[in-house]
Amino acid sequence: MEHPGFFKRAGPFTLADIARATGSELAPGPVTADTLLADVRTLSDAGPGDLTFFNNRKYADQLKATRAGACLVLPALAARVPDTTGRLVTPDPYRGFALALMLFYPDSRFSQAAPPGDQRIAASAELEEGVIVEPGAVIGAEARIGRGTRIAAGAVVGYRVSIGRDSYIGPLATVVHALVGDRVIIHSGVRIGQDGFGFAMGPQGHFKVPQIGRVIIQDDVEIGANSTIDRGALKDTVIGEGSKIDNLVQIGHNVVVGRHCVLVAQVGIAGSAELGDFVVMGGQSGTPGHIKVGAGAQIAGTSHPTKDVPPGAKVGGTPGRPLTQWARETAWLARMAKRGAKDDADEA
Numbered sequence: 001m002e003h004p005g006f007f008k009r010a011g012p013f014t015l016a017d018i019a020r021a022t023g024s025e026l027a028p029g030p031v032t033a034d035t036l037l038a039d040v041r042t043l044s045d046a047g048p049g050d051l052t053f054f055n056n057r058k059y060a061d062q063l064k065a066t067r068a069g070a071c072l073v074l075p076a077l078a079a080r081v082p083d084t085t086g087r088l089v090t091p092d093p094y095r096g097f098a099l100a101l102m103l104f105y106p107d108s109r110f111s112q113a114a115p116p117g118d119q120r121i122a123a124s125a126e127l128e129e130g131v132i133v134e135p136g137a138v139i140g141a142e143a144r145i146g147r148g149t150r151i152a153a154g155a156v157v158g159y160r161v162s163i164g165r166d167s168y169i170g171p172l173a174t175v176v177h178a179l180v181g182d183r184v185i186i187h188s189g190v191r192i193g194q195d196g197f198g199f200a201m202g203p204q205g206h207f208k209v210p211q212i213g214r215v216i217i218q219d220d221v222e223i224g225a226n227s228t229i230d231r232g233a234l235k236d237t238v239i240g241e242g243s244k245i246d247n248l249v250q251i252g253h254n255v256v257v258g259r260h261c262v263l264v265a266q267v268g269i270a271g272s273a274e275l276g277d278f279v280v281m282g283g284q285s286g287t288p289g290h291i292k293v294g295a296g297a298q299i300a301g302t303s304h305p306t307k308d309v310p311p312g313a314k315v316g317g318t319p320g321r322p323l324t325q326w327a328r329e330t331a332w333l334a335r336m337a338k339r340g341a342k343d344d345a346d347e348a
Helices: 015-022 057-065 075-080 093-104 323-347
Strands: 050-054 070-073 086-089 178-180 199-202 205-208 215-217 237-239 314-316
Touching: 015 070, 015 086, 015 093, 050 093, 057 075, 070 075, 070 093, 075 086, 093 199, 093 205, 314 323
Parallel strands: 050 070, 070 086, 178 215, 215 237
Antiparallel strands: 199 205
């Protein structure tokens, strides 16, 4: 059964409407101002009825191949947009993207969680046989929960959230805008599906970018206490099958964590980073946004790679570098510091 989504979409809107709402200008071309667009999507996912945006040269290949009906773009980069895609020229495509999302999804700032009135379990929620809902837990409208799942005291399962069978949602955990698989363990205080940290930043201030994606948690995942997983901006945040996440881990919007990964306490993964299968990240390590960590790679505790990590690589230090190199450099610094201390003592 296809999920109906979490947000109500307005529209469709003409390109003229979108240009006014975003402060952009439609450049001359075969796509006219009365063209109707129905949604906002990424460069790679957009079709002829969708709006997209381009403001990062890293995605130039996706721009070249996009099928979008129109694209918000800097004037200097407008010539790169395919002829079949309308060019909405703007000095700040990311801010324009945020304004377009507000036009299409005006209610996206708010999460629906509690059922109406004084209900604890919404009448429209679907609970299979054997579901246990402890005192104080709340199940939102149109939520679906599979057989054998336990929702602990004070937990919140939001509007249209789907949770599979034999799963556990711990005390005071919050699950919104998410699809959760079977045999998933979510410990106390976990927050899943809240806004990603998205802002169009500029000299006039920081403009909030609506986040209309989801969180997908596949089967057999375990998430430690007080960890947070943000929903995607347009695409989904995904936690792959069998992955184990320790306490106090932060996973940003649009992140993809592969199958059977291990993320130790206080790991931080910035938005749109991708981890392959069986990646291990030690405590307090982290990645910047938009990088890829290859399958089987290991990142030592407190280490922070700043660029893509090859499959199977072992990385340590900040900025991250091959583990053996980092170990040699650390040992050399220790020897130099010891020698310097001895020289200082001799001079004294």
